[in-house]
Amino acid sequence: MRPSISARHRIPLILALGFVVDHTVADQTLSGPGDCAQAGAYTICQNLWGADTGTGSQSTTLKSASGSSVAWETTYTWANSPNNVKSYANVDHNTAKGMQLQDIVSAPTSWQWNYQSADSDLRADISYDIWTGVPQSGAVASSASSYEIMIWLSQRGGVGGIGSTVAQNIQLGGHSWNLKHGPNSNWDVFSFITAEGDITNFDADLNDFFQYLIDNQGVAKTQFLQAIQAGTEPFTGSADLVTTSFSVDVSTGNEPASSSSSPPPPSSTSVHVTSSSSSVGSSSYSPGASSASNNGHSSSTTADGGSSTSSSPAEQTGGTVRGAGNPQCGLRMPGQQRMIRRSWLRSFLQ
Structure with missing residues (x-):
């Protein structure tokens, strides 16, 4: 039965858990979970x-960033608590947000990635994490959240979605997906999970x-639309995941694509983020796809076939309670403060 680790710690940056750099610096190493x-x-x-739910280490290296394109590498080794997500190394678009879904005319995205190495028994997913809400802006996985929309390009080791x-067998973006839906705290989660194995060269329009x-x-x-993130969630095992190219833009028709208002590319493009823990195309859809209703409760299937109830607002915390309004990582940007985090726990078998 999955333990009730329904919340993850969101720790404000001012607590010095993490160090944030506003400009890319060559060969700069950052350490700390946030x-x-x-x-x-x-x-x-x-x-x-x-x-905190396992033991291991992880490092993330920024390889390049130019315009709306970015490349990075995440290497990790995690053990213990095989049903608990250990991290979500990710990129978050700085300006692809703040527009209503009805106003979006296109949201082209491209993601090319590969595992340079991976354990045969690796438990991990590679996924988009997209957040929407009633207010125009708000921290992800918070009281401002209505929906978490995930697009899983890979699932290994039997992990699944909420x-x-x-x-x-929904046909979208030139690929086939199975869709899961369930509640998590005050928001709903929709997970489009690849039905055809790893999709290592993904080109689609998120608007579909x-x-x-x-x-x-x-x-x-x-x-x-409040956030578009892309990254990986490891549970257990070792892997070296390389994203050779990722991009996403959002256009409402009245405004240029979101990348045009993004910060200029940095002059240097090698940032290494490292930390360890010892305690621890066009597309179409098929309206006639088969369906099955969810149970309407904040619970999820666990490794032993039982269920676990989610009771706190931000189901993803460093191991126990994921509390709303207490972001895992706070990033102070010029003129504003943004909250970077990762949503929930994910330890479900299909």
């Missing part, structure tokens, strides 16, 4: 939100996924 750095149009974060399968949810799953078109 470390983040500027990466052109993105912010890259180590985000070891679940490290909730129940509500549709199968948004429109599918609006047309078929009751997501309000007035929801505001």
Whole structure:
């Protein structure tokens, strides 16, 4: 039975848990679970939100950043608590947010990645994590969140998504997906999980996924896009994951693509983030896809076939309680403060 680690610690940057660099510096090493750095149009974060549930280490190296394109590498080794996510090393677009879903005309994205090495029994996913809400802006995995939309390009070792399968073999972005839906704290989670194995060369329009949810799953078109993140969630095992190229833009038709207002690319493009823990195309959808309702409770299937109830607002914490309003990593940007974190726990078998 999955332990009730329904929350992850969100620790403000001012607590000195992490060190944030506003400009990319060649060969700069950052350490700490909440470390983040500027990466052109993105912010890259180590985000070891679940490290306390196991033992191991992880490092994330920014390889390059130019315009809306970014490349990075994440290497990790994690052991113990095989049903607990240990981290979410990710990039978060700095400006692809603040528009209503009904106003988005396109959101092209491209992600090329590969495992340079990976254990045969690796438990991990590679996924987008997209957040929407009623307010125009808000910290992810907080009271401002209405929906968490995940797109899983890889799942290994039997890990799955929150909730129940509500549709199968959906055709979107030139690929086939199974869709899970379930509640987590005050928001709902939709997980498009690859039905065809690893998708290592992904080119699609995220707006197709948004429109599918609006047309078929009751997501309000007035929801505001609050964040687009992309990264990996390891549970246990060792791997060296390389993203050779990632990009995403959002256009409302009235404004240029989001990348045009992004920060200029840095002059140097090698940032190394490291930390260790010892305690621890065009697309279409198929409206006739088969469905199964979820149980309507904040619970999830666990490794032994039992269930675990989520009771706190931000289901992803370094091991015990993921509390709302207490971000795992706070990044102070010029003129504002943004919250970088990773959502929830993920230890579910399909």
